[in-house]
Amino acid sequence: MTAGAVFLRAAAHAGYYGMMTQLFGAQVRGGESASLVQVSTTPIETQPDCYDLFVALDWDKVEQFAAEIPLDGNSIILADPAEGPVPAGIAKSKGCVIALAMNDPNDNKLARALRGKRVNMFAAGAVCALTGIGGDDVKAAIDNIFEGKGADLIAANAAGATLGAQAAPALALDLRLDPPQKAARWLINGNQAVAFGALRGGVRFVGCYPITPATDLVEWLAPHLIKLGGRLVLGEDELASVNMTLGASYGGTPAMTVTSGPGFSLMIETLGLAVAAEIPFVLVDVMRAGPSTGIASKTEQSDINLAVYGGHGDAPRIVLAPVSVADCVNTGEYAVYVAESLQTPVIVLSDQALGQATTVIDPSSDRPAPLKRxxxxxxxxxxxxxxxxxxxxxxxxxxxxxxxxxxxxxxxxxxxxxxxxxxxxxxxxxxxxxxxxxxxxEPGEHWGEVWGEGDVAIIAIGSTIGPAREAAARLAASGQKVRVIALRVLSPLPLAALARALAGVRRIVVIEQNHGAQLYHYLLGHKAIPPGAESVARPGPAPFRPSEIASYVV
Amino acid sequence: MTDTVVAATEQPHCVFDAKDFSSGAHPVWCPGCGDYGVLASLERALAKQGRPPHEVVLVSGIGCSSRLPGYMSTYGFHGVHGRALPVATGLKLTRPDLEVIAVGGDGDGYSIGGNHFIHACRRNVDMLYLVMDNRVYGMTKGQPSPTTEADWDSDIAPGGIGLRPFNPLAVAVASGANYVARGFSGDPNGLADLIVDAIRWPGFAFIEVLSPCVTFRPEQREWKKMVRPSAISIERDRAAATALVLADDGFSMGVLYRGDRASVAPALKPEITVADVEREFMVAV
Known part of the structure; x- marks a missing residue:
């Protein structure tokens, strides 16, 4: 984990864009995990078809991640021979395995306990050197990530990274990136981005209950909100959290609750109350794989029906879905304004793949115009x-x-x-x-986004937009023009704007990450798309790959 | 948006009459319902407390007694079943200038809202929670509630529910409430005094009010003969208070426990700005 964070931050310091997602095993603490890092000279909004480089710090239980870490014959696999042979699930990718001794033969348990496994920093240093990221940038990243942990620990980690960098040239690999367009950027994940947007919009009360993958949002938010003079209350359950949120809002404080599918289900009754009593609040749902407890740590877009329709009675509400990690900031802020100005609940439908993707983005500008209660x-x-x-x-x-x-x-x-x-x-x-x-x-320009042109349109929301755009770019490069339409406002459906975006289109493909084609049927039900529109709907947690979408659309 | 908040004044500054706190709306309650007495007590207590109606918010859930906010001239919040306390908590934490009072019944507060009751006692936010306990679900026409006697016969539980009744005062003391009392709807003056005392006591104050349901529990008319002032009132010693309420037959009236727990600290004055938060994301090159 830390190795990936150092690599990403060092790349950001060097001027690159980037994105990191993480995979965890089922253990409560410690155990196996993987960081998936991409760096580029251009913004990154999708996971790739394949990774160029796989660095194995150890092989323990790695095969559970194999499906989510795509490798092919062009991939390079760096592994320490001391960790044993390459497991079959990884070797079958036919990637080129290169030996690199990363562990310190003199390392002992006490040293590890004091300063962590050196192998993490060794790997980060080696990868940075292979990609052409300089030692100063690596040092800056280590200083930031280990800030407050003491000079000894920082020095030990920096030394580990330096050893890794020194070992890199002997591998005779050329993975150097093109020089970047340097600019000051933000390192932020989607959960932080929604939280920050909400703060910018004026949220000063948050009622919440712990739930993966939304908890890190409120953990980031808590100290900031408190220092801003606000309140964060950990409720005894989601029912308490959402009702506290309503109570605060009734008193005039813009308020928000944050949850994921199971908690969202529990909050539905009070969502109806907020509609009926006309109390504004923002509900952030960081979607995870369902139903029931599902897969807590992994993504899916299967709460669309719940967000749009959930609850008894006629309870129309606003549902927004950020179109990228960067857009989480503005959509979070906009959600507060819409809720306050319409005195109604606004649901922000994020997903784990957006929420827990740490990205390097251009600073958020072009803020939505403030609206008040x-x-x-x-x-x-x-x-x-x-x-x-x-x-x-x-x-x-x-x-x-x-x-x-x-x-x-x-x-x-x-x-x-x-x-x-x-x-x-x-x-x-x-x-x-x-x-x-x-x-x-009337959301105006906030209704959604359209990229590209052509008579084939892909309609997507949330974290499937990135791979759809990448697929469209590849198809355009091979001569097939495809436009990608992203809905930011899911409810009420912006029918007029969507019709304008679809003008001249002969083929429509609705892509979503759930089994029941919830978005597709919602659009069909409102006659926003014709009966001949196509549906590509499959459950998570595996992310859509650009190649998967391109091969369907082509 | 917080700049538009009208800060209520902290000190009593007017002289009010009980009728200043009445909305004039006609209650849905049955003739003879104990809740009329509670409504009258609240109006008297608020007049005596001396804060104007617009500085008071009554929060409730669902049930006969939860209709009460509509009958008063104060601000109010009639929410969903069982969730009055979380609503009141969110409101009071963000608007400490307001007088926040949560009201409801035994089903609302001890059954569907039981978890919130425990945690509201723990949080000790400075507000009053008044439960009108008639040991029955009245609005749904007579089902046993958590405080119903084990052998009380009903259509839904012939021969009795067979469960030991919930002891709300013991739970309140054990969970950290800072003020625990029992009142009787048939004694509006005594109850009004209790309410004023509870409002003025810092922290979370809980008053269990015996409020007869003359329709589904007509035998509760006898309560007026059974209630008596409590012989003792415990200060601070939670173990002694627990022993008192566990040994009590449920008809001792008055303050049973007053603690000295500090209430929740007020929110901080802003120390940073949103621009400071934004700078944390910046990666220099």
Whole structure:
């Protein structure tokens, strides 16, 4: 893990773009793991078809990862002969195995306990040297990653990396990268990006409950939110977390909860309450493989139905899906503005592959225009009609503490004053009021993104957009023009914008990472795509590879 | 958006009458329901406490007694079943200037919301939780709740549910509530005094109110003959308070325990800006 982090950060210091994802075994702590790192002179938004270099620090249980670490005959496998023979699951890739002694023959248990396995830094140093990343950049990365751990540890790790760099030339491999366009960039993962966007949007309360792969989002967020004067509360369960979030929001503080599929399922009842009582909040779902507990640490896009439809009754809501790690920042910020301005829940549908991909990106700019909650502008009169119908559907929501405008947030069907009412006319009027808010929502340019042109269109969301774009680029290079359409606003479906994006298209392929083709059927149901549109839907956790998409579309 | 928050004043500054806290809406409760007495007590207590209606928020879940916020002139939040305490917690932590009171029934608070009850006691956020306990689910027409006697006969549990009743006061003391009391809806003045005392006591205050259901538990009309002031009230000693509430027959009224746990510390003043956070992502070249 640390070896990959050092390589990625050193590459960023050197001016490269990059992306790192991680694989873990089932153990609670320690045990086998793998870092998958890509570096490039251009932004990276997809996992590759194949890795050029595989460095085996040890072979323990590595074969469980074989399907997720694609290698081929052009791949180079660096391994320490002391760790034993190459396991069959890796050797079958026919990659070129090169021996490199990485372990320190004089290393002992005590030394390892004191400063970690030298082999990690040795490998990082060797890989940096092979790719042409200089020692200063490696040192800068080590200084950053081990900051606060003491000069001795930093020196020991730096020495390990130097030994690795010194061993690299003897391998006589040429893996040098093209020189980069140097610029100051951000090193950020998708979970941090959503959290940062939410902070930028004004979120100052977070209610949450631990759940993989969303926990690291709130772990990153907690100290920052607290120092910004906000509150993060660890609820006793997801029901508590989401209801605390609503309570904070009712008081006027932009609020968010963060979860993954199982927790999202538990929060659905309160999502309906927020719709009915018109309380804004942001719900971030970092999707993982389901159903039930599924695979906690691995990705899937199978909560689309839950996000768009989940819950009883007519409960329209806004669902946004970031189109890249970089876009997680702006979509996170935009989600807060939409929730606040429409007084309604906004779901941010991220996924593990975005959330836990650490990337080097250009700094986020071009922020969404701020939107605020309507709390003022109330006509006098008693009783105060918090849920007035017939006019603008977004009605003023005075903050508690405001004299003479007391109101009750109400989850029962209610009249305009917020008192429970069970008559048909008011039920219909309030449902229509809330539906109208969603119907009138105009995301403008935020609706989605279109890249490329051509009469074949791929429609994708979240982490499948990156491989789709790479597939389209390869097809374009071979003369077949393909456009990629990414939906940022999933609900309500931006039908007009999508129709414009699809103008002139003769073939549509909807790509998504779930078995039931949830996105495809949702689009079909709204007649956003014609019956002849094609569906490529398969479960996670294996990421879509550009070649997989290209070979289907071609 | 926090700049638009109207900070409520901290000190009593007006003289109020109980009717200033009534919304005038007609309750759904049955004639003779104990909850009328609780509503009257709350109105009196808030008038006595002296903060205006707009600085008070009543938070509730679902059930007969959870309808109460609609009958008062304060701000209110009538949420989903069992979740009043988390809503109140999120609100109070972000708006400490408000008087936050969670109310509800025994099914809402001890069954579906039981986990929140335990953890609200642990958190010790400065607010009042008032449970109107009638030992039955009334709104769904008479099913046994966690506090129902084991042998109480009902359609859904013929011959009795056969379970030992939940002891909310013992759980509150054991879980860290800073103020634990029992009141009776038939004594609105006594209950109003208890509510004022509980509001003013720092930390999480819990009042269990015996509030008869005359429709499904008409035998509870006898409660007025059974209640009596508690002979003792324990300060700080949680073990002694536990012994007291475990030995009690459930009809001792008044303050049973007052602790000295510090409540949750206020949020920090901002020490950094969002721009400072942004700089952490930057990798210089």
């Amino acid at each position: 309507r709390v003022n502008g109330i006509a006098p009169g008693k009783p105060f009609k918090r849920y007035a119908t017939g006019g603008e559907p977004v009605t003023p929501m005075p903050l508690p503490g405001t004299p003479h405008l007391e109101w009750v947030a109400e989850g029962l069907t209610h009249n305009e004053a917020g008192l429970p009412a069970s008559g048909a006319a008011m039920h219909v009027a309030q449902i229509e009021k809330r539906a109208k808010k969603i119907r009138q929502f």
